[in-house]
Each structure stands twice: as structure tokens, then as C-alpha cells.
Amino acid sequence: MLTIWGRISSINVQKAVWAAGEVGQPFERIDIGGKFGGNREPAYLAKNPNGLVPTLEDGEVCIWESNSIVRYLAARYGSGWIWEEEPARRAEADRWMDWMNTQLQPALTPAFWGLVRKDPARQDPAAIEESIAKTEAKLDVLEAHLTGRSYLANERFGMADITVAPGAHRWLHMPVPQKDWPNIRRWYQQVAARPAAGPALPLPIA
Structure with a gap:
């Protein structure tokens, strides 16, 4: 059975949990990080030296970074399903997975922390408004891409949808x-x- 370390309120943990479910692998999820703490303890740092979530354990295999976890689960347990063997088709998914990490997620994070988690250090109205504007611009790109498409890549559900939909x-x-x-x-x-x-x-998001 898989073990997924991380609190479900983490958008990155959500990707790992969804991928494990899609490929039909039973898993135990262990709350860690955020209000649960434990992610700076030596035992956890031995698994993930960054002290972040999620971390996936699959027997002797230990993986961190959410997109790497999604790719691993897809390749190992979802070949021909959410994993594309053909490089060009797989690149369609890969680019949207990277887009989530480098474009959409950084854009929406300041507004999320200010408006939902209400972090006192992130209450600057100008920063929140800037975050909203940036996110809307990124979602305009996604909206245009989805014109006439059922899914993000290759017209079947796959890794890209699992990665971007939590955003x-x-x-x-x-x-x-x-x-x-x-x-x-x-x-x-x-x-x-x-x-x-x-x-x-x-729901509700937190």
C-alpha cells in the first residue's frame, strides 16, 4: 500500500491523492505539515530533505515533488490510461503540469493566503489585487486552450487534468x-x- 505524507489542504498533496485514486492504488495519507507540524522532524527530513509535502512512499521507493509523484504513479500504475508512452503526446500533458507550477499556482497563491488563510503577513490589498489580476490572465490562457477540448491534453483525461484542476x-x-x-x-x-x-x-477550501 502507498503512503502519502501531507495534509489534504495542500494543493500539491491533492494532486498526489487524486493520482493514486485514479490508478486504483490503495493508500494511507498521513497528516503532516501546516497546523499538523512534523515536517521538520529528522524522521521526515530523511524522506524529504526539503521538509515540504507531499512525499510518496511505495515500498522502497520514496519520491517528493508533486508533479514527479503524479508522473511516477501514472507511469507505474496508469500506463495506457493517464500515462502517455509516446513522447510528443506526453509533452502535451507535461507542459500543462509545468504551467500549473510556474504560472497559475504562483499567481493565485498571494490572494489565497490573504483571503482564505488570512495570514496577517499577507494582507496587503495591493498585493492581493495584483494576484487576482495575474490569476485571471493565466485562466484566460486556460479558457482559450479548452475551447473545443474536453481535456487539457490529447482528448482524454490524464496527468495534466489531475495537476491543474486543483488550481x-x-x-x-x-x-x-x-x-x-x-x-x-x-x-x-x-x-x-x-x-x-x-x-x-x-470543500470548503482551506
């Missing part, structure tokens, strides 16, 4: 003005209805 889930349930993104909402509702998505996308 859409977070934003669409935040206390911010919501633009009308019909393609994003259609796609989000479709992928969020999958059985493996439920345990990975808790």
Missing part, C-alpha cells in the same frame, strides 16, 4: 469576483465529478 478548484471557490469562463467551468465540473477527485478536492 481551478481553489480559485473557483475563493471569495473573489469570478469571471465567466464557460470552458473552464465545463471542464472543471467534468473532471471534479470523477470518483477519485472527491477525496482530493475538499
